[in-house]
Amino acid sequence: MLVGIRALLHSSPHEQFEMLDPARRIRTLLLHTLLHTTSCDIDKVYAAASVYPFAMSSLLALLSQQTPNLQTQKGLILLGLQNDFLSPDGKLPVSPRSGYLERLKELVPAFREFGSVIWVRSEFEANRVANPDDGDGDTVIAGSTVDGSLGLKHVSKRKASEDATLPLKRAKPADAEEEEEDPELFLNRTSNREPCCVKASWGAEYPEDIQNLIADSDIQVTKTYYSAFGSTSLLLTLRSKLITELFVCGCNTNLSVFATAMDAARYGIQITLIEDCLGYRRRERHDEAIRKLVDIMESDVMSSSKTIDMLRSPPDDDKREDHCSDEDEESAAATDELEADSSEEEEEEDFIPDPDAHIEKQHWPPSARLPLNVENLRSLSLRRSTAVAARSTVTSQAVDLEEKTAETTVDEYEKAMHEARDRVARYDALAQRSTPLFGMNKEKESAGSRILYDLLPAELAETVFEKLKPEVHWQPAEEAAGHALNHVLIQLYRGGTDFISEHSDKTLDIAKGSSIVNVSFGAQRTMRLRSKRGATSHLAAPSKHGAATSPLTRTTHRIPLPHNSMITMSLETNAEYLHGINADKRPAVEFSAAEKEYDGQRISLTFRQIETFLSADERLIWGQGATGKSRALAREVVNGDGKESEELVRAFGAENKASRIEWEVVYGRGSDVLHLK
């Protein structure tokens, strides 16, 4: 059960009225319509699994076998760093990104301490078809796919009987009519031009600077397709080395990089694109490739320096643990063994693969297993990078607020909250410190919703919970009116089993275009956001048919809410998803330190900008959500369960169901009902 304590606020000391507490309408309704989640969304971690079920399930099977002590490895893959692309005299020079080589000079040797370095070069052998209609070719972003949506449909045509160890897309020689004139399609000889990287030509060689970076111990691969998995034994190499995570550099982002990363991700390998070490000729193609890899394959994107930082000081375990713990789901496995130890000796000691066996059996020998399944691996990896990013962006905030920490009074807290609210209003400033709610590079999907860690200065954060707790029991919250937010709801979750069912906040009384700001103190809980049934999202990546998610697929995001964090939830996110905090029924031993803190109790503060008002005696109601739209037109509140209550319940129900409501149609007339029975 959730204990909700209402906090009525005066909008200004001079006006004799109180804000309508929307929670009263909302919460009373919730008591009647408790929604219990009944089924687990298997699509939760990445929708790709349903698009490429066969490739995914083979890796899933592989990773979920239970044998201790097997450690996964990382690889740095560098594609196409050849004269034809890097040299100004090459056939298809990419735009030299400033400092690119310097960054590689730092990254490559640094990476060797943590994993394998893999150099992949192209050699023209025969014309390769890109994005053919029958699906029998490489997937790149060029030619006819550039303006429209990318033709991925051929990949899903793969039959389960196909051998997943073979490259997913085997390009076939192009015939005359299929010739692509797009000059970026460098593995294509047309009547007008020569292909790039012709075997034994200068263009196919590595420039000297790159040659100097290659060590004897590195893996070198020559490919003749856009994808490094076509015509090579790269997959076997990766599997024999237990490389489950690839960091990708090179050029072109939209060609070899894209085709390779797509294939790798289909094989269940976690991809991190090192954005400042990618080369391209056209920015929009580079962006599109990254967007698709992030949206479809849940790839991460990092700078080279952040990659090195992350490798050198991986985030602590608390931040990496998966907190999926809904009653309808298996809880995540332990994560201790996740961190790869890249020492070659240890790797060999534990597992000596028989490559032939892999082709046939599609799984590792029973003696080799991972403690994690692929879902955990992926979500952890995603979380980890987000945590790193968050950590590295909060430093300036800590400095900013340092002076304000001398005295940790509630006034101080108020001041800090005001400051935080101002920052919410100034989106640009906030963006420096917070990250998109659903992860770095998920700006669009997050629709302006963001998460900010380390909201308050450290000293204040240490005491704020103890200071706020008595407030919850004793009295409504102090006035917390800011410029944009005039209402706060304080809620105490007494332990892991207190929950709030999934819902959308009802926008009847909430100012249009405003954001809902949700601050967490105390024990960490996880907010689950789940797209509405039958909703076609306009926020996620559009598919060929224009809609991002099929009406049957529901997208789920789980956002851990650590102590001292703040979510700014846009009304768009509120409309698109139901949000809630499920009861956590895992055994206590599975709780992380952050989840156990404060005796498992959590306080949330939900700030809103409310546009419907009540008179101090609660007899009159007016404003956006009432029938009288101004003070002068205020009407008497309606209580009881008459027809009007029923109508309001129905309207609220509509908002819980639909990702888009016609606000004017559903709520426009307003309702003077205050208490729903």
Ligand SMILES: O=C(O)CCC(=O)C(=O)O
């Ligand atoms: O406690 C929380 O963080 C969520 C609260 C919430 O969603 C609500 O009150 O509408």
Ligand SMILES: [Fe+2]
């Ligand atoms: Fe809510």
